[in-house]
Structure formats: C-alpha cells, structure tokens
Amino acid sequence: MRLSLVVFTAALVAGCSCFQPRQVTPALFIVIPSAADGHVGAIVVHRGAESRVIDTAYGSQRLRSDGTLERATLDERDVRSRFADLIAALPGTPASFTLYFLEGSDELTTQSRTELDNIFAELKRRPLPDIVVIGHSDTVGGDAYNDQLSLARARRMREMLIGLGIPAERIEAAGRGKRELLVPTEDNVPEPRNRRVEINVR
C-alpha cells in the first residue's frame, strides 16, 4: 500500500515535468562596442548548467521561451536604431584630471599649481559633479607609508575642491598607495609622475 503510494507520487511528479512546459521568460543579451574607443568586451550568459560567452561586436544570445539559447550576430544599424533612446540615456562618460606632487609631500608641484584654475573651471561647469579623488605615490617607502601618503594627497585635494564651493558630500577621497603606478618602476624608485592625484568626475 505504502509502496504503491510512493510509485503513484513519483509518477505524478514525473508527469508534471514531462507534460508541463517549463516557465522561461525570454531575454536578449547583446555586446556592443564601446562608444568611447570601440573596444569590444565580453559577457557570459549562464542558463542552468550551460554558459555562453559573447565576445564579438553586436554578438548576441537569445534565451527562447523553450529554454534554449540561440547565438546570432545582429546588424549594427538595427541595434543602434532599436536601442537608440536607451544608449543615449547612458550618463556622460566620466572625465579624469591628474595633478602631481612634490616628493613625500601633499604639496603640488609648481606646474600642477598653475593647472588648477583650468581644472576647477571645468569641474564647476558640470551641473551635478560627483567627484572621486584618488591619491597615488611612487615606490619610495613601504606599503603602509604610501597608503597614508596617497590618502593625505587625496584628502588635501578634496579640501581644495570644497574650498572652491563644491559640496563636501559630493567628493570622496581614496588612496591607492603604490598599487597603480602611472610609470612602472622597481621598488624604492623616486618617480615624479607616480606622485599624483586623479580627480574623477561623473
């Protein structure tokens, strides 16, 4: 009796999965070349155990209502016109400015000092600036020292921007230490171009 109930239940469950189509919501995934530099990246579509990489311009995967994935290369003009509003609504590409510092210090070099006015004017021109200041150092000294120095540089620049009238809550400061050298060098090499802040504005 008990066994037959189990068999019956199993049959019912099996029946369900055989005769009822799976509920799949169709979707379309497309890789588009970068508007800024034409670079083509890659995305991966995972569906159950299956993974499909799309890494060509206007390459796409369509997930159909039967659960299968279909690969296709779409027409550039068709994609650009069908998704014109969507692509146009992507916020403006962020801008970045770089200023340089004296060795072991949060004082700007003389030349960077003269460039400040132009950068400040450009930042003020943006209606709703959202700014991240990132400080960097050269490879002289240890990690902890350079993390601290790079953060001090970023904070100093943040204060200058606040002084310019940009609301404090719109400006973030971070230090990257010697992790992101502009000019790759060995350790313990003084390099003026690595002692810098990046001002990233969105």
Added chain:
Amino acid sequence: MRKTWIMAAVLAVAAPAMAADVGLIKVSKGDVRIERAGAKVPATVGAAVQPSDVIVTGTDGLAGITFTDNSLVSLGPNSVFSIDKYRFDSTTHQGEFESSLTRGRLAAISGKMVKQSPEAMKVRTPSAIMGVRGTEFIVQVD
C-alpha cells in the same frame, strides 16, 4: 518577544548599509521612480541610489544612473531594475554588483570592479544570469 528581538537585530545590522549611497540618478525622463523599503521616491536628477532599491520606469520613462565604481546603467521604458547587492572598495577595487532586470531593457558600461575581477557585475533576468567581463552591453527581457 523573540521575534521583536530578531527584528531589532536585523534592523540594527541593515541600517548602516541602507544609508550608503551607491549611485546617482543622472538622467531622468518621464515616469521614473525608486521603490525603497515599500515607499516610492521620485527619481529626479541628483537622487541617490541605495542598495536594495528598485528602479521602475513607466511607458514614457528613461533613466540613467552612475555607480560609485564608474559603472553606468540606463533603463528604457516599462522596466523594473533591482539592485540586489552592491559593494565597492575604492582602495582595492574589489566589489560585487548584482542586479535583476525583471522587465524591460537596460544598457550598461561596466566600471572598475569588473576591471579588477571579471564577472563581479551580474545581471539576472527571470530565467538566466549574465556575468560581465567588460564593457558595454544591452539586456532585454521580453
């Protein structure tokens, strides 16, 4: 009583995370709103986006959002976009950005966390998951 305690603990843990802004509405046309903890907030230009927000556009809606890692996302009309998880460390560039597009269309340009660790950014649709290795892409849910 016990439930109250659990609720209090959950709120205490959740509150600081909720306060962190992870993005900003930069483009807002037509009907665009943010659903946050059961309330509807108008998504005007300059409005902050927080983790767990759901951004909803109406038939004439278009939205453009910047995130703290420089990811850019735009939403077309009749879209529902949820931020399921967002974390970004501006020093190490480690992070994760998991979102869901339940309906509609989105275009996106990935940011710094994807450059640091491929597939740190994911977009879920009701029946698939997409991992982003870089940089520009479109997703449409039919």
